[in-house]
Amino acid sequence: MMKEKMLKGSAMILKALELEGVDQVFGYPGGAVLSLYNQLYDSSLKHLLVRHEQAAVHAADGYARVTGQPGVVFATSGPGATNLVTGIATAYMDSVPLVLITGQVASRFIGTDAFQEADITGITLPITKHNYLVKDIKELPFILSEAFYLASTGRRGPVLIDIPKDVFDQEAPFAYDQKCHIAGYNPTYSGHAGQVNRAVKEIRDARRPVIFGGGGLIRSSADQALRELAETAKIPVILSLMGLGAFPGDNGLFLGMPGMHGSVAANYALTETDLIIAAGVRFDDRVTGKLDSFAEKAKIIHIDIDPAEIGKNVMADIPIVGDVRLVLEDLLRKLKPGDTGKWLKQIESWQEKYPLPLGSKKVERGLLPQFVIRELSRLSEPNTIVATDVGQHQMWTAQHFIVRTPKRFLTSGGLGTMGYGFPAAIGARFAAPEHRVLCITGDGSFQMNIQELATVVNNNLDLTIALINNRSLGMVRQWQEFFYEKRYSHTLLAESPDFVKVAEAYGVKALRAVTEEEATRAIEEAYQLKGPVLIDFVVNPGENVYPMVAPNHPINQIITGGDL
Amino acid sequence: MKHVLAILVENKAGALTRISGLFSRRGFNIENIAVGETVTPGIARMTITVEGSDPVIEQVMKQLHKLVNVLKVSNLSKEPSVMRELVLIKVRAETGSRSDIQQIVETFRGKVVDVSPDSMIIEVTGTEDKIEAIKMMLDHFGIREIVRTGKVALLRGAKITREA
Incomplete structure (x- = not known):
């Protein structure tokens, strides 16, 4: 029998990723993961540096939804780890396989409210399929293999491994068994x-x-x-x-x-x-x-x-x-x-x-969001990957964008996470380099992870961002219109920035469309370009999503248009 | 209806939190809970009493099963089983009332485990009914403090609750 090799914690992690066939990770460095990032410096493993940890989880999530394989995330202790929370909850609700590796303060500081300490295993208990705090380097190899096994079998889900700073540098024998046996975990695969x-x-x-x-x-x-x-x-x-x-x-x-x-x-x-x-x-x-x-x-x-x-x-x-x-x-x-x-x-x-409503019929309607989505659908190749954010544009995309094959429509369905779409599209870019990736977002959602414009520019990612800009938090505004006497409390985003200028400031090519002709032309132009492109579709702000069933009503009581 | 669940769980860090957290998160109410080691090292047994309709309890059990550290969940209320709880009761006991208290304790087959000039501690084991009954009897003298272990239970006969 071959003698088991001694490895330190950081090296074990990279070795395990290699054995699991992972070649792309998403992350953000920090104090508690210095050793891991130092190990990464000489590694062939590709790492995408995002601009906020939340984007790393969503990107890994997008990657996982497209490949079907676990997405992997690195983040540091404390705020690095807590910034992952929304992304982990998103993946948990939608059963997406993720393996998240967070640094923790050194073992001797745990529980002392040390600098950048947060109890991330405690915090993520209800939003992970399982999680681990590694107290002993000897446990790390089997925890890594269990994490991948749990994330990618049964009902998929995120698994988090929290590793104290000192454990990354400790050494232990490394034996890795992908076919691990977990006593309390036996999913049923074939039906009775x-x-x-x-x-x-x-x-x-x-x-x-x-x-x-x-x-x-x-x-x-x-x-x-x-x-x-x-x-x-x-x-x-x-x-x-x-x-x-x-x-x-x-x-x-x-x-x-x-x-x-x-x-x-x-x-x-x-x-x-x-x-x-x-x-x-x-x-x-x-x-x-x-x-x-x-x-x-x-x-x-x-x-x-x-x-x-x-x-x-x-x-x-x-x-x-x-x-x-x-x-x-x-x-x-x-x-x-x-x-x-x-x-x-x-x-x-x-x-x-009862065909799908195509939007209001008024002459002065301007550009209709439904039209934009239908044009995007018409002009996209069948295997185009579409990532959406959350709100009206998400529902219009679900209704009007024709998705023909699986693993091509990425959306936060369970948690409804605004800010999901753009980073998920970035992750999808790495998962399917040969296919078009389109992010359909709204002016509200996009601003929740707009900083990732830097990531797409730095990596010159081919990506089209279709911004359905209605200058409002449209879905909430729609509910205020229907159920709260049109009292638009804090849903009108009149002071939004000029998105074309913002994109250009980051170095992203940007187009604007305010008419149907411009919309079609902008999509055609964007689809010819290499690198990231943003199209600011300035749409009619008053459009509502129809059909609609009011919450907690029978689903055959449908409003197909007009006022309630 | 009250259900008594026996849960075998790997005795790992956080396992208890995972279980109790699941109850609060999903809106299930724990009535009482008792935990201890089993004959197998590294495996603890929790006995949880929970109130709910049959479909709710089924959902509780399925959710518990999903926890990776949980090895076995069984509903002991569905089968013949022995259920007990141990209670310590500190009761006010002046010289005049001691013999009366003593008599009650004997009737319930309890034990006096501590005596001081104006109080006694009584230990009593039994079913919920019995404990409620002695509590009621002692209330009259003035119960100063009470502590309960939570219900524990075993299946009757040779049958056992196993890990796998």
Whole structure:
């Protein structure tokens, strides 16, 4: 047997990353991680220096959503670590695999309120899948392998390793085993055969079935199985915000997104269906509306890798715990399609009667955000990666941008993190160097991580930033218009900077569009350019996102336009 | 309904916080909690009493299972089991009332474990009902302080709650 090599903590980390196949990390140095960054100086591992730690997590998150592999982050103790918190919570809510390595004050100072000390394992307890404080260098090798294993298996999620400054420099034997065994962690991958058989029978007998899929389809690469199931059994597909891309957005069986800003057809279908095949979704409140009146006529087959999601918000008639892809493949082998002809016709008539609203019809409307999104969609290649921020532009993108393949639509669905989109697009840039990356953001969201303009310039990243500039925090303004008597308390951002000048000051090429012609021309021009480009789309500030279901209302009570 | 959960957990730093944090975060109320080592080194057993409907308890158990350090969760209220709690009660006891107190303690098969000129400490073990009953009886003399261990429980018969 080979003698185990002695390595110091910093070297162990880089060695483990190499063994895990990680070649890109995102981070920001500081006092407690000096040793790690010193080790990095001679390493072939690529490190992207961001301008705020929050951007490092979102970038790693974007990278992970595109590659399916854990994104890796380095940050220092105290404020470095606490700056990660929003990004970690974002990844946790959307089940994104991350491994975060934070420095901690030296062991002897822990608990003394030392300079730049924060209890980051305590702080991140509820927003990580698991976390570790490394007290003994001998534990570091297996903690590293456990962290990667936990992050990337079962229901994916962020795992944080907090390492005291002195531990980075201590030495211990390094033996690394990727196939680690964790006693309390045994995800179920294949579905229970009896339950799958029951599901097969229900699918055969259903006359008005729908498939309702979510982010789980993307994490488990179930898109092929889903497509085969939908097309063989002629079952329409509804995807949650997190699921967009798991089924081609231009397929005739696709009904769009359900819920608060979902399509009328999707919401009517979920109301009238007799069978929901729920795959990798968690029946979020934005989807179900008023729970008591959600899918009252339907039996529910609920497939999820996380047993705790089944029965959490809605009761499942047929619970199937397992990897969504494996379960769908199993279903396919046994599938007996039922007759859905009449149902598809009914859905078609809803789709014809209630197309997506394209915006206000007034002559003086100016540039409509919906038009901009549709142009971006029309002019982008099918494999373009789109990262959004949060708010109205996010919903318009979900509605109007046609996503055809999985791992191409990046958005903060669960936590709804403004500031996510731009750094996530940066991460995606590294994950798929050969594909176009487009960040669709708003003037509110963009200013939450605008400092990353420096990062894209320093690295000359090919990236288009489409800024949907309505001079307001549009989604909150919309709610104030509907539910708070148009009292626009602190949602009008009249004093925003000139974004073209800001971009240019950083060295980013910038364009502005205030008419439809200019918008189309700007997109075409930006798509010809190399390096980062920002387009400031000055849109009609009064546009609202329709359709809309008011919170905690049945999802078939839909406002399709006009005032409430 | 009250449920008594037995949780086997790796005795690692923060494991207890993870469990109690989960209850507060998800809005589940812990009625009482008892922790101690098991026969297997490195594995602790927690007994948690929690109030909730069956679906709520099912959700509690599933969420507990998701914690990496948790090895086993079982609901002992669903099976025949022995449940006990130990209580120490400091009761006001002047010379005139001592024999009355002593008699109550004997009836409940408790023990007097400390005596001072004007107070006594009584140790009593039992089910919730029994403890409530003796509390009520002693209340009359004036309970000055009370401390409870929280409920502990084991399945009846040869069956045991194992890690795997």
